[in-house]
Amino acid sequence: MANANGTVKGALDYLEGHFGDFQKTLVELSRVPSVSAEGFPPSEVRRSADAVADAMRRTGIENVEVLEIPGVHPYVYGDWLHKPGAPTILLYGHHDVQPPGRPEKWLSPAFEPTERKGRLYGRGTADDKAGVMAHVAAVASYLESSRDVPCNVKFVIEGEEEIGSENLGKFLDKYKQKLSADFIVLSDTANFDTGVPALTYQLRGICQVDVEVRCLDHPVHSGMWGGPVPDPVQILSSLIAGLQNKDGSLNIPGLYKDVAKPSKKQLKRIRKLPFDEKKFKRDAGLLEGVKLAGEKGYSVYERIWTRPSLTVIAMESHPIQGSSNQIVDSARARLSLRTVPNMDGRKAGGLLVKKLTANPPDNAKVTAKLNGTTPWWTTDPEGPAFEAARRALKAGFGKDTAMIGAGGSIGFVQPFADMLGGAPCLLMGVEDPPCNAHSENESLHLGDWRKVMRSAIHLYDELSRVEVKPRR
Numbered sequence: 027m028a029n030a031n032g033t034v035k036g037a038l039d040y041l042e043g044h045f046g047d048f049q050k051t052l053v054e055l056s057r058v059p060s061v062s063a064e065g066f067p068p069s070e071v072r073r074s075a076d077a078v079a080d081a082m083r084r085t086g087i088e089n090v091e092v093l094e095i096p097g098v099h100p101y102v103y104g105d106w107l108h109k110p111g112a113p114t115i116l117l118y119g120h121h122d123v124q125p126p127g128r129p130e131k132w133l134s135p136a137f138e139p140t141e142r143k144g145r146l147y148g149r150g151t152a153d154d155k156a157g158v159m160a161h162v163a164a165v166a167s168y169l170e171s172s173r174d175v176p177c178n179v180k181f182v183i184e185g186e187e188e189i190g191s192e193n194l195g196k197f198l199d200k201y202k203q204k205l206s207a208d209f210i211v212l213s214d215t216a217n218f219d220t221g222v223p224a225l226t227y228q229l230r231g232i233c234q235v236d237v238e239v240r241c242l243d244h245p246v247h248s249g250m251w252g253g254p255v256p257d258p259v260q261i262l263s264s265l266i267a268g269l270q271n272k273d274g275s276l277n278i279p280g281l282y283k284d285v286a287k288p289s290k291k292q293l294k295r296i297r298k299l300p301f302d303e304k305k306f307k308r309d310a311g312l313l314e315g316v317k318l319a320g321e322k323g324y325s326v327y328e329r330i331w332t333r334p335s336l337t338v339i340a341m342e343s344h345p346i347q348g349s350s351n352q353i354v355d356s357a358r359a360r361l362s363l364r365t366v367p368n369m370d371g372r373k374a375g376g377l378l379v380k381k382l383t384a385n386p387p388d389n390a391k392v393t394a395k396l397n398g399t400t401p402w403w404t405t406d407p408e409g410p411a412f413e414a415a416r417r418a419l420k421a422g423f424g425k426d427t428a429m430i431g432a433g434g435s436i437g438f439v440q441p442f443a444d445m446l447g448g449a450p451c452l453l454m455g456v457e458d459p460p461c462n463a464h465s466e467n468e469s470l471h472l473g474d475w476r477k478v479m480r481s482a483i484h485l486y487d488e489l490s491r492v493e494v495k496p497r498r
């Protein structure tokens with residue numbers, strides 16, 4: 027393997043010499059406000075796709091194109107396929123971002139990437155433009171140093187991950203042939219800690235339900251009518267409060283019936299991980315004295331990775347500003363339910379709808395509807411591809427890899443794993459616990475980012491020696 031190692035060394039040296047250039051490109055990409063959510067200009071997501079495509083072309087990645095499906099935020103594709111007989115790696119990331127949140131909470135503007143104390147602050151700097159750029163940089167380092175990569179590589183950079191990959195099915199149907207591969211590497215997850223790499227082998231799914239309570243056909247004076255006339259806001263609040271039992275479990279009949287018990291192997295894996303409650307609270311940003319919530323009898327990691335949970339992600343009736351002594355006519359909330367193996371998202375959503383609409387207090391008009399679902403995903407992280415990834419991460423970080431679950435959802439993983447007939451999915455990311463992804467002051471730890479790039483360089487080399495199943 028002297029030859030392969032020589033190539034690896036060349037790529038690592040190139041990376042060290044040009045890290046600043048890759049950072050500049052990341053800054054350029056992060057300046058584009060590619061928010062995929064409704065109400066933000068889709069033209070910016072398109073501009074972002076073009077910028078990612080340009081960054082890829084500049085490095086020698088070939089066949090770069092912006093993939094279009096009418097009405098869908100554009101995806102970006104690119105490849106380098108000059109290694110006949112070697113495996114093909116599909117590298118996944120996304121270039122769309124979450125909305126910036128409250129501008130006054132940002133210490134530097136969301137779309138003006140700013141470096142402070144070894145971290146690059148800005149929306150998308152970590153999630154997931156750094157994930158995209160880590161692999162662009164790793165492939166570029168090979169191509170620039172030796173015009174050669176140990177494996178064939180294909181990039182697919184999604185434009186609608188942050189809104190649940192709604193059109194992924196359509197996209198896969200159209201581009202199935204183009205995306206065939208032996209391994210999938212996704213860089214959109216978190217590491218166990220700053221400086222401690224992780225491979226993620228389980229993700230929760232999600233289902234979203236909107237609920238509305240209506241009692242009146244118009245708001246009325248709260249003094250003249252208050253008492254006998256029911257208040258939709260209080261009814262909605264009581265319905266939401268009723269979804270939780272005293273022991274922290276969810277009060278949704280039938281919900282836990284399909285929840286899989288983690289295997290002994292998985293429990294052992296989870297229990298091996300160190301847990302520091304103080305640090306966990308600090309990383310989450312919990313205020314002094316606030317206690318942890320959730321189901322009794324399960325460790326914090328078990329609660330986040332292996333148990334369903336419910337969050338009220340929006341609630342509206344009347345804003346405080348401009349409020350007056352009224353009973354408002356209606357109130358609404360959006361609930362987000364995280365699902366785990368072996369729950370069915372649609373079924374879970376149906377149970378939640380049923381619970382909310384059965385026996386409404388005061389016979390109020392309660393309607394609830396399921397908006398959409400994203401599936402959970404799990405894999406058995408054993409075998410040569412995972413061993414190769416662990417070696418690569420150890421080489422990049424100088425530390426052993428933590429095997430973790432994640433509470434979040436990535437809609438892309440399950441459909442892709444299915445399409446590729448069970449090809450190993452390696453989820454290695456750039457985020458660390460204090461990165462504030464999805465919140466204000468999102469940031470990337472630049473030292474870890476460099477380690478991920480180094481790991482990626484090792485990974486392509488490691489995977490080139492893993493025997494692959496003949497493709498279906």
Ligand SMILES: [Zn+2]
Binds near residue numbers: 120153154
């Ligand atoms: Zn992401």
